[in-house]
Amino acid sequence: MxxxxxxxxxxxxxxxxxxxxxxxxxxxxxxxxxxxxxxxxxxxxxxxxxxxxxxxxxxxxxxxxxxxxxxxxxxxxxxxxxxxxxxxxxxxxxxxxxxxxxxxxxxxxxxxxxxQGMPSDPGDDGFATRRRECDLTELHGRGGFGEVWRGHQAALNREVAVKQLRPDSHKDAEATQRFLREAHIIASLQHPNIVPIYDLWADEEGFPRYSMRFVQGKTFDEVITEFHQRTRDRRRDRVELNEMLYIFLAVCDAIAFAHAHGVIHRDLKPENIMVSDFGQVVVLDWGLAKIVDTASDAPSPPGGGEAKGATPLPKRFGSVITGGGAIVGSPTYMSPEQAAGLGEAIGRTTDIYGLGGILYRMLTGSVPHPRTRNKWIGQHFAQIIKKETPRARSTAAWVPRPLDAICAKAMAKPQSARYQSVSELEMDIRCWLVDEPVSACQEPLGTRLRRWFLRRRVGTVVFVCFMVLSAVLACAAYFFLEADRRVIDQETTTQLRRSAESQQRMIDQKLEELEGDLQVLTGLTSLRRFTRQVVIKAPQNERAELEDVPADMRNVLDSNRYFNAIGIWILRGGQTTIYEVSHSEETSRAVFKETSLPQDVEQFLADSRSIPVGTTRAMIRSTETADGPEPSNMIAASPSLGEDGDVSIVIFIDADIRFLGLGTHRDDLVRTEVYITDDRGAILLAQDEPPKPAGGKQPLIQHLYPEATHYFSGKSPPSSDTEFFVTSGSRTVRVEPIVDEVFDGDAPIHLVKVRDLSHFVETLHETRSQVVVVVLFLLVGALVVIGGVLWLLTPPSNWSALGDVDSPRPPSSSREMG
Known part of the structure; x- marks a missing residue:
């Protein structure tokens, strides 16, 4: 053990x-x-x-x-x-x-x-075999410490890309470590938009190599150049622009995935992005990548824990090879913190700045930080640090404002002002693609309202249809009301004209009756005998004949209730004598007496001598009162004996003004008022007693109906052929002179007719409003029924699809990634 x-x-x-x-x-x-x-x-x-x-x-x-x-x-x-x-x-x-x-x-x-820490199988003698199976065919490109060859893998009969150290870097231990570190970083990032590594091995001399997918296509920089050449005259073509943004979103996906695994690219530029002939996008050249703490400087993958597809890096590659204060990256796309050599400040916002630079290049066709050949590199870095980052719209005015704001926010100089994650930048791009508001700029009210209605297209269509139909209905109702009003005005004018003519005929008839009564008086036998005695100057016979005259005159006086008095005016030797038969207030019978007349009446009678015998003239006289002149009566005179001799006799009738008679028509809807006025507008006769104005003075027609003011506003009385007609609101006023040779031309009287249609018009409007409301309710009901039927007959998925906004997709199936 x-x-x-x-x-x-x-x-x-x-x-x-x-x-x-x-x-x-x-x-x-x-x-x-x-x-x-x-x-x-x-x-x-x-x-x-x-x-x-x-x-x-x-x-x-x-x-x-x-x-x-x-x-x-x-x-x-x-x-x-x-x-x-x-x-x-x-x-x-x-x-x-x-x-x-x-x-x-x-x-x-x-x-x-x-x-060296590379994965290998020492028990397998296949290193040489693998070398023979992957033959290098031609040099594809070179970088700072490595070079990429096109190779052919005979075992699988496929074309691959083989990357190895440049010969001048074989003895550089740091370059070898950086090369191996890049291989492990790429191998740990298993994402469809990051080129995959197939194998890692050592060549005959023991130097590392790795093979990866060979992407047949163009760099994104070449694609951008072609885009601007192709759309030079139509740069607002959304289809072309959207295709470029789909490529940019694929790059954002790859960088967001790398950030989730604690990897910062640090050298993002269009040259390091390949776009295959079938639309696949891959991010290349991770040689300057930096490994950071995912907990502090990278967004956590959704759901927490390790992101799907992640391969942990060997711990020996966790340190940063680049020394503190070293400046790494491409000068034309470099962020301010990279240009300043602030290694500790480099993080995911550095890559976001690089993505903003790629977006700037895509929108404008220019690099964000152009460098001239005669500019010292230190000056270029100072310009990146101090000079304000250019706006896309200042270079290309066609760039949409939201994309300009997105680009400016991604390339903000303060790192805190940039997007704090690639997903935020990506979300704003996707929002613009589907016409949604972006967080980088405040949209005008008109754009927001347009989007609000577009989101609710079904409701908007129904609302617009309803409003259009309502407007059509309202216009039709207005047209019909106006047509009715024109018909009413025309009918009112016609009726007023006919009524005025009828009233004029009635006045003419009354005057003819009055003239007839005077002719009857002139032809009385007793009056003719009396006249003969006056002419021959026989006083005794004159008194005898005068006794029979009153009886005959009383009969005429009693024949008309509007007659106040009947008299004889005699001018003889410069002296006037007046006999009058009038109703007595003390007795019920008419009294015959010798009397005197007001001066204006006597003057009127004296002037009446000049008219031919058998003709009649009349006057309307007013009585002066404390409240002003008020109409009292009408005097009609006819000469019995003219002014040719020494004696003149004039027969006259004193009649009430109501003798003329005023017809009026009243019903529930239309009211017609008739007035007779003098040339000042003072009301001489009205069907109803007109209200008096403040102060108790005689009312003027202008006070009751201001529409007639213009007729009576002249300094001189209106001529006898003047006719005035005006319609105001629902009231029509007609004023015209009473044309009759009986009246004195120096003091004409006028006929005023007023037709008030307010009640009729209100009733008409109320009826029309009820009709409009009923029609609107019927219209709303019809729309509800039609909408319900459509809702029942249409599958729910079709209705929901109208308001849904799909995520942006590539324009063709050939652009599906992974």
Whole structure:
């Protein structure tokens, strides 16, 4: 049974590294040769639970005391108070020195691979066979310390890419470590957008090589150049731009996966991205990659724990080879922290800056930090650190504002202002592809409203249809209402004109009756005998004949209830005598008496002598009161004896103004009012007693109906041929002079007719509104029924698809990744 000291090791010492260190020390001391170590390695394959040191002891190649002494030597080399990390560092450095010294004399490739920490199978003699099966055909490209060859793997008859160290880097231990580190990093990142490694081996001279998939296609930089050449005149073509963004999203997926495994690329640029002829995207050149703590500087994979597809890196590659303060990366795409050599500040936001630079190159066709040949590299780095990062829209004005904001946020100088994870950048790109808002910029209200309606397309279509139909219905209702109003206005105008004509005829008829009564009076036998006596100047006979006149005049006076008095005006020798038959307030009978008349009436009668005998003229007189002039009566006169002789006789009738008579029409919907006014607008006659204004003065028609103000606003009275018609709201006013030769032309009177349609129009509007509401309810009901039928007849999946937004997909099946 073995001692515990030989079967177990301190926790601070890695068993695999201890095996390599012991084998290297044994070779240097000459304690073991290559064949003994290779034999122990073959036995180790059959004993997977043992370590190489245990196989040496069990096979008797070394003694247990030598192993114990070896372990004590390692423990004594590190400080007892040092932590595990310090002891691991000491062991790593010691192993590298011993391995480098032992490799000077080792010729077997498999043993060299074991000492260098490369996976190998020493029991298999197939290294040379594999070398023969993978033939190098032509040099494909060179990098800083490596070169890529196109190779042919005969066993599988496929073309592969083989990467190896450049000849001038064979003796560079740091280049070898970086090469192996890159191979292990790529092998640990199993992602469809990261080129996979097929095998890792050593060539005839023991230098490492690894094969990987050969991507037949173009670099992303070449694709971008072709894109800008092809779309120079139509750079707003969304199809072309979306295809480029799909490639960019594939790169983001690969970098996000690497970040989830604690790997920072540090050299992202379009030249390090390959796009195959079938649309596959792979990220290359991980030689400058940096391994960081995933807990502090990388996003955790979904669900926690190790990300799917991850292969843990060997611990010997966990350290950063690049020394502190070294500047690594491509100058034209370098971040400010890289240009400043701040190695401790380099993290995932550095790669996000690189992704922003790739996006800038894709959108503008230019590199974010161009460098001229005559510019010193130090000046270029200072410009990256100090100068403001250019905006994409300042270089290419066609770039959409959201993409410009995304690019600017990814390339912000402060690392805290950038996206804090690749997934955030990727999400903004995907949101823009499906017309969703991006977090990098605030969108205008119009864009947000348009997107809100597009998201609710079914409801929007129904709403728009409803609003259009409602607008059509409202326009139709308005059109019909206006048509009805025009018909009403036309009908009102016609009716008012007919009513005014009828009223005019009625007034003419009354005046004709009045004229007829005067002619009757003039033709009375008793009055004619009296007139003859007056003419021949026989006073005794005059009085005798005058006794018969009152009886005849009373009969005419009693024939019309609107007659106030009937009289005889006599002008003889410059003296006037007036006889009048009028109703007495004391007795019920008419009284005949000699009287006097107001001056204006006498003047009117005196003027009436000039008209031909048998004709009639009339006047409307007003009585002056404390409240102003008020209409009192109408005087009609007809000469019985003209002014040719010494004697003139005029027969007159004093009649109430109501004698003219005003017709009116009233019903439940339309009301018509008729007024007679003088030339000032004072109401002489109305069907109903008009309300008096404040102060008790005589009302003017303008006070009741302002529409008539314009008719009576002239300084001089309106002429007899003036006609005025106006419609205001639901009221129509018609004013016209009463044209009759009976009236005095110097003081005309006017007929005012007003038709009020307010009640009729309100009833019409109410009826129309009810009709519109009923039609709207019927329309809404029809839409609901139609929508319900469509909902029942349409599969639910079709309805849900209208509002769903799918994730962005490549434009063709040939662009499926992985």
């Amino acid at each position: 073995q001692d515990d000291s030989t079967s177990s090791e301190p926790s601070s010492i890695e068993p695999e590294r201890t095996d390599r260190l012991f084998a290297a020390a044994a070779l240097i001391a000459g304690r073991l040769d290559e064949a003994a170590i290779l034999g122990a390695l073959r036995l180790l394959d059959e004993r997977p639970l043992e370590r190489l040191v245990d196989v040496f002891v069990s096979e008797g190649l070394v003694g247990e005391s030598e192993v114990i002494k070896f372990r004590r030597t390692i423990d004594s080399g590190s400080h007892p108070a040092a932590d595990n990390a310090s002891k691991d560092t000491f062991l790593e450095r010691l192993t590298e020195r011993r391995v480098a010294q032992a490799l000077k004399s080792v010729r077997d490739p498999s043993l060299r691979a074991f000492l």
